[in-house]
Amino acid sequence: MINKEDLLGKIDKTLINIKSRTPLTHCITNFVTVNDCANAILAIGGSPIMADDADEMEEVVSIADALVINIGKLSKDQIAAMISASKVANKTKTPIILDPVGVGVSNLRNNTALEIINNYNISAIRGNITEIKTIAKLLGIIDENNTAKGVDVCVDDIITKTNLKDNGKIISNLAKKLNAIVLASGPIDLLSDGITTLAIDNGDEMMPLITGSGCMLSSIVGTCIGGSTPLEGTLLAILAMNIAGEKARAKIDEKDEGTGSFRAYLIDYLYKTDSETLINKSNIEIL
Numbered sequence: 252m253i254n255k256e257d258l259l260g261k262i263d264k265t266l267i268n269i270k271s272r273t274p275l276t277h278c279i280t281n282f283v284t285v286n287d288c289a290n291a292i293l294a295i296g297g298s299p300i301m302a303d304d305a306d307e308m309e310e311v312v313s314i315a316d317a318l319v320i321n322i323g324k325l326s327k328d329q330i331a332a333m334i335s336a337s338k339v340a341n342k343t344k345t346p347i348i349l350d351p352v353g354v355g356v357s358n359l360r361n362n363t364a365l366e367i368i369n370n371y372n373i374s375a376i377r378g379n380i381t382e383i384k385t386i387a388k389l390l391g392i393i394d395e396n397n398t399a400k401g402v403d404v405c406v407d408d409i410i411t412k413t414n415l416k417d418n419g420k421i422i423s424n425l426a427k428k429l430n431a432i433v434l435a436s437g438p439i440d441l442l443s444d445g446i447t448t449l450a451i452d453n454g455d456e457m458m459p460l461i462t463g464s465g466c467m468l469s470s471i472v473g474t475c476i477g478g479s480t481p482l483e484g485t486l487l488a489i490l491a492m493n494i495a496g497e498k499a500r501a502k503i504d505e506k507d508e509g510t511g512s513f514r515a516y517l518i519d520y521l522y523k524t525d526s527e528t529l530i531n532k533s534n535i536e537i538l
């Protein structure tokens with residue numbers, strides 16, 4: 252079992268490694284948040300390429316350090332590109348990060364997520380807790396009613412200190428089943444590799460009030476995994492995103508501004524990420 256001090260002790264080296272290697276992060280994603288995702292990847296030290304035509308997946312994936320698949324806005328062409336890219340990524344051992352946006356809302360989203368999960372090895376899956384629990388339901392790990400109401404978390408599912416242990420078990424079992432990192436985000440983020448399960452209590456309530464905070468997190472998970480190990484890279488991405496959120500909120504309150512400015516400050520503080528601040532401000536519990 253990993254301990255907190257070991258994990259925090261690796262943050263600095265991981266961040267330096269990412270900034271020196273500039274991981275090429277290939278995103279097949281939605282048009283709603285694509286620009287924010289590209290800027291978030293640049294801000295943390297990666298290099299984004301948002302390519303989604305099946306005819307260039309072989310060439311793009313073969314030079315990428317990570318592949319981020321985000322099912323936010325699906326089309327037949329995008330799905331074809333996702334499948335082709337997943338095939339190549341498994342051949343070239345390029346880590347695949349899946350963001351199952353809005354899974355549970357439609358058969359199209361469910362079938363696309365399952366097609367990738369059941370036929371390809373993914374390194375990580377990141378969604379809000381409603382999306383992650385929906386994947387667990389689709390795989391028969393839990394038996395609960397569908398709570399999906401769109402791309403946002405269902406209020407009844409939101410991670411709290413009361414449901415932390417139960418949700419921790421769900422994501423640990425899902426991580427074991429997928430042999431992948433599972434990150435369920437929310438007021439408290441739950442992260443598991445199936446052996447170690449962490450609760451990270453950082454971030455700000457304003458973060459879900461802008462579209463793209465989850466997509467940006469999944470994108471920088473790709474960049475960070477592309478430059479590190481899955482668990483260490485994902486933890487760095489969570490801390491970078493959430494502490495940028497805390498700093499952005501402090502700036503908003505100081506200047507009495509709103510969510511439009513919050514979105515800009517989020518990228519600002521992602522760019523200004525420093526490992527000492529991440530370590531000092533992190534609130535991590537090993538469940």
Ligand SMILES: Nc1ncnc2c1ncn2[C@@H]1O[C@H](COP(=O)(O)OP(=O)(O)O)[C@@H](O)[C@H]1O
Nearest residue numbers: 379404436437438454455456458459464465492
């Ligand atoms: N109420 C909250 N308080 C603090 N941080 C939050 C809250 N809700 C979401 N976050 C953070 O915002 C980011 C996006 O998470 P989330 O909103 O769960 O994803 P999505 O946008 O995919 O639904 C994550 O970094 C998460 O930790």
Ligand SMILES: Cc1ncsc1CCOP(=O)(O)O
Nearest residue numbers: 281283323462463464465466
């Ligand atoms: C609103 C919306 N609709 C399809 S994708 C998308 C963006 C979702 O972004 P996030 O999951 O980061 O809130």
Ligand SMILES: [Mg+2]
Nearest residue numbers: 352379465466
């Ligand atoms: Mg999302």
